[in-house]
Amino acid sequence: MAMVRQALRFALQPNCRQRRSLARHAGASRFAYNWGLERERAALEARRAGDSTVPLPSAMSQHREWNSWKKGPDGVPWWPEVSKCVPQEAFRDLERGMRAFWESRAGKRPGPQVHFPRFKKKGRSRDSFRLTGAIHLHRRAVTLPRVGTVHLSEDATRWVARIEGGSVRVTAATLSREADRWFVALAVEAEREIPTSNLASDTIGVDLGVLALATLSNGTIVPGPKALRQGLRRLRRLSRAHSRKRRGSRNRARAARRLARHQARIAAIRRDHLHKLTTQLAKTHGWIVVEDLNVRGLLGNRRLARSLADSGFGEFRRQLAYKSQWYGSHLVVADRWFPSSKTCSRCATVKLELQLSERRYHCSNCGLDMDRDLNAAINLAGWAHPAVTASAAETLTACGADRKTGPRPAGGCESGTGIAPEPTGSIGGPQTPDAFVTV
Template identity: 30%
Template sequence: MLKAYKYRLVPNRAQREYFAKTFGSVRFLYNQMLADRKAHYELYKHDKKLLYAIKLRTYTSFKQEFPFLREPDNLALANAKLDLDAAYQTFYKHGAGFPVFKSKHHSKASYKTNNQKGSIRILNNRIKLPKIGFVKFKHHRKFNGLIKSCTVSMTPSGNYYISVLVEQDGVPWIPAPHKIGIDLGLTDFAITTNDAGFSEKIANPKHLEKAEKKLKRAQQRLSRKKEGSKNRGKARKVVAKKHEEIANQRKDFLHKLSHKIVHENQVIVLETLSSKNMMQNRRLAKAIASVSWSEFTRQLEYKALWLGRTIIKADRWYPSSQICSACGDKGSKKPLGIRTWTCIPCGTDHDRDINASRNLLSLTL
């Protein structure tokens, strides 16, 4: 099983300079190879035989033309080439967007390198990386297994992180006692009901909304700074730190909640939501983007895979909030504004969201 562990790096000045050069070299090589592919296609697109017969330049050939590419780790450049290949495959096979050029100011600053015969290893609170040696890092989580690769990245706020990919044995399977149905919302982030009949509403922490006032002030200060000035650079970093703080709070909440649910339940039923379509509603777009339903679902899925849990996704058109969980009567359509209702055939009073979670739970039976 492959598992990634993310840590905070604490590089010194020389190491920060090396990282900056490597980020730039990887970005430059990616753009050069993308431009080379586009030019190759334009030149031979009318002759399919030549288009596939004439090979593209290898990433190593660019080192002769651009000597500065010899400074960073060679595997970082090799992985840039693989990233471009993967982008093309995703475009052709899965209909994603065509690969675009990386920007110095808008693309993520990162590079990936591989472990070859112990070129990456951990010693106490330091991690050894190719061509740079040992770098201090916050070693807050231990692991057992073989390090396969690692990805070094820098956030817009200037913080450095390393994600270490480890090959390790799977976790011993221990069955969980419950099954659970989860209805997702905006006022309450999640409404759950398990097979013991316990229902719970988990409040939406609204990290963005709570920090919006301070974020707005920071953005206003940034807009008043002169373009290219040092003060503008400082103000930009303040805004970036605010955004990073909000993102970290959101991730912390989602990880803790998904961890709890996966460890307590053997079968988890989720409703299928199309966030992209729902964000067409301008009044709700920001709230839907902030609540991160898709990220929560993603976390549940991979954590369930680790622990041998079962994830069931309800059909997209399954009317979980319209059906009476007591007698199964659908009745008339209930608009979104109706939060409580009484089933006419059986007389059961329903909370709309709890009723939906109960209906989702019934899909496990």
């Protein structure tokens, strides 16, 4: 048994009083965050001016200072109405944001450059706050400090039983608003049986697509949810309707509410769909290989960007990372320079150029003709297990005429052993062994 962190998310049905309280807490959280950021900036300014004795505030020192400031002459009269954890958690968020910024600047943090924390604006930043302390989940309600007992839209009986049994512990609650609905995400520590291996020892390559949601190296195509495509059509219509209404009019406000509600619904469908896919992948495959897409680079192209953002690549990776641990599989991220789309999965010839519009991969060397995404998925699987590439291309090739005569990639032939794949650097393998990442 191991302890894993997990979030349980429920939609809330607050009454009018609770709705006001939630809004007040979100406002307080934003206010405290900005208050702390202002002091952070003042301290940095003083140090830049040459006074190196000025300490940079920490979440703890900010909280101490806040507690004496809030009651003083410049303080805020509303402080007794909000839970004292809210500013405390806002200062912690700020501290994390500052740390991420410094680490990123020093080159100690992977991923895109992290910008300096910005002030939160009402209406522009997301309404949310975090509570700690006495949080109780009931069958159809949740009790939160200060806010009270709020009805849930769903039944939480299953979790209540586990909390009472002691195998799940609630540590915090994050409240957030999407359009006109409030949600609670309970951070929990749960006991979970983590298998060392899920018995599956195969390797599957996953190519996240533009047209299909994902193409797997075994030939399975996971289509994007139809509800999402239809939803996007309605989204365009609602958004046009909104922009046609006169600014400041009551009609425009109503159109804006309708639009926001619909956006929240689409996000929910997408999340749900991704969860199903990642759970299924992590449960049934030993090794899952995905591409290290430089998402930001791709987002330059607007139409592609929409589809990619819609298929939620970042979220897909995040879910796979923890679910592969839960279900005893392994997530492998291919080197970002590995040309999975341009390489022939049978003879390993690399094309110099491949247009995005070319939906089929045609190899001029060995004659392979295959769906472009499937070819990429097979290459990804082969990136971890070189032998997979050869066998998968053999069985899945549409035209089987030159099956036996086509040149085979050289390299280890140990597919399906469940042993950590050795980056051999052979065809289809990583260029540098240290680029091999297991998350």
